[in-house]
Amino acid sequence: MEFLQPVMLWGLLALALPVIIHFWYQNKGVTLDWAATRWLTGITNQQQRGLRPDELLLLLLRCLLVVFLVLLLSKPMADFLKLNQKKHIVHLVQPDSKLVSNFRFELEDALKKGEKVYWAAPSGSEAKDLSDLPKVAHSELYLQKNINRLSKPETELHLYVVNQNKLTNLPRFDVPQDFKLHALTDTIIEELPKVIGLNGKKMTVLIDYRDASESRTVEAALDALAEVYGISFAKDISFDPKTKYDWILTDQKITNYYAHTLYVISDNTISQVLPENVVQFPDSLLLRTSEIVQNGALPEWLGAAMISHLKLDIREIPLSRSQLETLFVRSKPLDRRSADQLYQYLLLLFMVTLLAERWIALKKTAARDYA
Structure with a gap:
């Protein structure tokens, strides 16, 4: 109890x-x-x-x-009010051809046993024929909706997901019942993602801040970005008019503007109209004042700005089993029927x-x- x-x-x-x-x-x-x-x-x-x-x-x-x-x-x-309930297995599958092909035997066996199989789609349609996959863009967005719909005290949910990095961009998935997770690959991936499009080019960066601690924070974020994505940076701390900068990070107004350069300005007092290649940070990049620095998310934020500006791509690296298990969490449900009955x-x-x-x-x- x-x-x-x-x-x-x-x-x-x-x-x-x-x-x-x-x-x-x-x-x-x-x-x-x-x-x-x-x-x-x-x-x-x-x-x-x-x-x-x-x-x-x-x-x-x-x-x-x-x-x-x-x-x-x-x-x-009290759980004794539902001890006699028989568990029914329900399967929720992302409509991906590789995923279905990998688990075809298990899913066909489930259909033969009379177990329900559903697609992770907006309508949550039931799968009658595994060869008839619905065309769903971004099916990962409908996982939580279908999990909530299929979650019942008398069911055991089997989740079949594509272990792509895009899952990490979503909030964690709460599964309010017993479940089993099936992924396309269950191996541990140690390879780091790589940026496609630079072709080994070293990026020239200017770090120009009035506060030395802010400069150190940005430099550390770029070092972390270089380690994760395998990018080489040539960093300057003072402006050189002879250098063609790919990236300028500063807390001052732009005096030398270049159309090809990505600017990141960390000063919310600058109210001028900004071109597309200028990104304004909402506050300073000091540890004591910036929440994004305190949370350790600055390298990720800078990397997203760089990839968007240069129109780069990141080689997709499948998530490992351990990474997936952190995204799908067993939450404790409130079984209203048993609680109300005991009350x-x-x-x-x-x-x-x-x-x-x-x-x-x-x-x-x-x-x-x-x-």
Whole structure:
């Protein structure tokens, strides 16, 4: 059994209250002497000796009321309400010819067993014939939508995905149930991506910042970019009019403009109209002020600007098994049916216990008043 509000279980400490109140009232009373006291002393002592059964029952019922109230507030979820549910296997496949060809045996076997196979498409159509692949552009965009649609407590989801780098550009995929991940290749890839289009050319870069720490930050980002993409940079820290720069990174206004050069300006105070080859960063590139620098995303941001400006391409490197597993995460679902059913049972027990406690308490009070 699990609880959505486990902190409310501290309320079980309140079990001590009915016990304390019970024994408090056992000792409560004031002794008054009157003429016939000596004739009633023996009878009273005999009647009050020990705990009477109705008092023990009242104490037990009041303790149960506290327990049921705490359980109701803690919102329990119990798996025993769905133990008898049979798991049904459902397959969700990206409509890619290589992927389907690689897992054709498994998917055809699933269809023979009567298991459902669906395409990761906008409509989420069911696959009747594996040779009839729907034409879907960017099918990875429809994975989460179909995962949410097919996720049920009684199903086990099998995901067949193309392990491409474009998956990393999307938010992580939350799968609210048991699932198995099948990818085109499960080998560990150690090769780094390479930029296609430079043909071994060394890029000349000018790093011109008034703050030395900002210059060091940008230089470190370019070093990381060179290591990841295999690009060579020739870096200058002062402007040379004889040099034809491919890339200028600065926090100052452009005085020497070249149409072929990519400019990255990290100063949001510059309000001039900027050409297409000028990219303005929203703030400075200092570690203490820039969130993108603090998150370590500056090399990636600079690389995207460079690739877009030079119209380069990156050789596609398949994701490894470990990389894919970080993108698909098993999230804990809230099974509303089992939670609501258990809540109703607890509420019923609480009401029955409350009625029983009130009935016995009133009956005891009436008997004492008419005694």
